Amino acid sequence: MSIPTRCWLAGLALIVGGVLAAISHTYHLEPPSDPAQLAQYARVSQPIHLLLFAGGILVLLGWSGQYGLHCSHSGFTGLFAFLCIFLGILFGDVLHCILEFSVFPVLSSSVPYAVPALASATYEATPLAALLKTGQLMILAGVSATAYSILRVRTLPRWTAVPFGITVAFLGWDMVGPPVAIGSASFIALYCSMVILGLAVIRTARPSASPSINGKPGAETSTS
Numbered sequence: 001m002s003i004p005t006r007c008w009l010a011g012l013a014l015i016v017g018g019v020l021a022a023i024s025h026t027y028h029l030e031p032p033s034d035p036a037q038l039a040q041y042a043r044v045s046q047p048i049h050l051l052l053f054a055g056g057i058l059v060l061l062g063w064s065g066q067y068g069l070h071c072s073h074s075g076f077t078g079l080f081a082f083l084c085i086f087l088g089i090l091f092g093d094v095l096h097c098i099l100e101f102s103v104f105p106v107l108s109s110s111v112p113y114a115v116p117a118l119a120s121a122t123y124e125a126t127p128l129a130a131l132l133k134t135g136q137l138m139i140l141a142g143v144s145a146t147a148y149s150i151l152r153v154r155t156l157p158r159w160t161a162v163p164f165g166i167t168v169a170f171l172g173w174d175m176v177g178p179p180v181a182i183g184s185a186s187f188i189a190l191y192c193s194m195v196i197l198g199l200a201v202i203r204t205a206r207p208s209a210s211p212s213i214n215g216k217p218g219a220e221t222s223t224s
Helices: 003-026 035-110 112-124 127-153 158-176 183-203 210-214
Strands: none
Touching: 003 035, 003 183, 035 112, 035 127, 035 183, 112 127, 127 158, 127 183, 158 183
């Protein structure tokens, strides 16, 4: 498979997956405390989490593809960023979707009065809760390393690092700031960063930019 084709596939996966995941977080709903509203919540939440699951998997595929294109000269920082974001998205955003579109809808229809306490315990006092928190910390570390790697290696345009820097600010505020409705905003920023990264990866498929993929930044990329 040629390098331009790999660039297009990785870029499209990042763009499509990032758009789907960002839309899912835009319409993300908090579970109701009233069991009588659980049936309606399940009907709306189930397709949203299915969409988020599909978008997250596409982003992970595109993220792996773009790392494969640049791994030869991204060094330890690039490897660290790749592992942190891959595992962070997997643990911190994709894993819980399986519960939300499979287990919880079934429980909502059969034992609705037990679901609020069960969901609260699941997301606060189980190994899944620890994985979610660990995933968020890994995303924060990975996004920071990605921004630094883009600026250092320069195989991608420098402006690609800007949305990752904005995502770092959102994620940092989400973890240390007062509790506000910013959790979804931080993930929206993350997936919008992936969309922009996908556009930049496709941009490198052009003949004038392709030398940068082989570790020799082309004139167009190096002046970005």
